[in-house]
Amino acid sequence: MKVLKIIAFILLLTFVGIQFIPTSRNQNDIVPATDLMQVYNVPENVEVIFKTSCYDCHSNNTAYPWYNKIQPGSWIMEGHIKEGKSELNFNEFGSYSERRQKSKFKSILSQVKDGEMPLASYTLIHRDAKLSENEKKTLEDWINKMLESL
């Protein structure tokens, strides 16, 4: 019994302790000229979808939820954002070669269609980021139009 108490105490200490470890925040108010919305004429309903469902992990500016203030939640999210941004950063979309933009559009299409993106672990908490069939269709139609023009 005593041992258990000690273990519990140590764990509690660790939990409190890790709260003091800083994580880097992905926040930036400046929207660069290479942002997807700056380089292409994106209709408002499509823009809303991108911003609510994609931009948290695929841009330089995350709207942090409450649980991200508590460790180890913020480490997990930090990892996702880092990976997400290296894969696709909408803030830098305009700096991609035309070929890469095309590939990214194609990959967005298939990821959304297969339900791989947005991540299930993300939409679990961000209910508004979950894409409805209508939103998927809106997004798909717009991207298809872009692919034809590129």
Next chain:
Amino acid sequence: MKKFKTALGMVAIALTLLTVMSCKDTKKSDEHMEMDQDGMNHKGDENMEMDQNGMQNDEMMHQDQKTSKTTAILNSYLELKNALVADNTEVAATTGKTLFDALAKFDQSSIAEAQKQEVIDIIENAREQAEHISENSGKMDHQREHFEILSNDIKDLIAITGTDRVLYKTFCPMYNKGKGGMWLSETKEIKNPYFGSKMMKCGEIQEEIK
């Protein structure tokens, strides 16, 4: 008291799990960054596979210098294609990695200045597709989606560099909900890498590339 213990135990497990998970994430993205760096400066790779390169170089001496530069790329591209034809997702992943490395070693020195940027773009894009294929063993649909993008890159690359062998540009109009998918094949016989055994014969040769 007992309830308290169970609750504590659960918290402990949850914490450990979360910590392990977050560590895994960081590691993964670090690897990613290392790989990117390798791409920019492939000295390390060259050292590791000096012997192999040496051997290949000797063989290549007899061939046309320009076209032989794509030999390693085409070898692994076709291997990858055949793995997808055989519905073998593991082999597709390993050949994806071989292709990723072959693309990194591509020698751009003989490319004309005007085409250099395009070649850089093609290689960069193709590497990204190869990387995804190598990292997604078990998700063959996903591998095939990237293979479709990759095939266009390889086609555009050899349009500039030329090819060391005869290739058949083959097209399956049924792939991707009727948008179709193109691939390059070393044989005239149709073996579909997008559907594999489900629809092996779907496709038609559109062009013979020499």
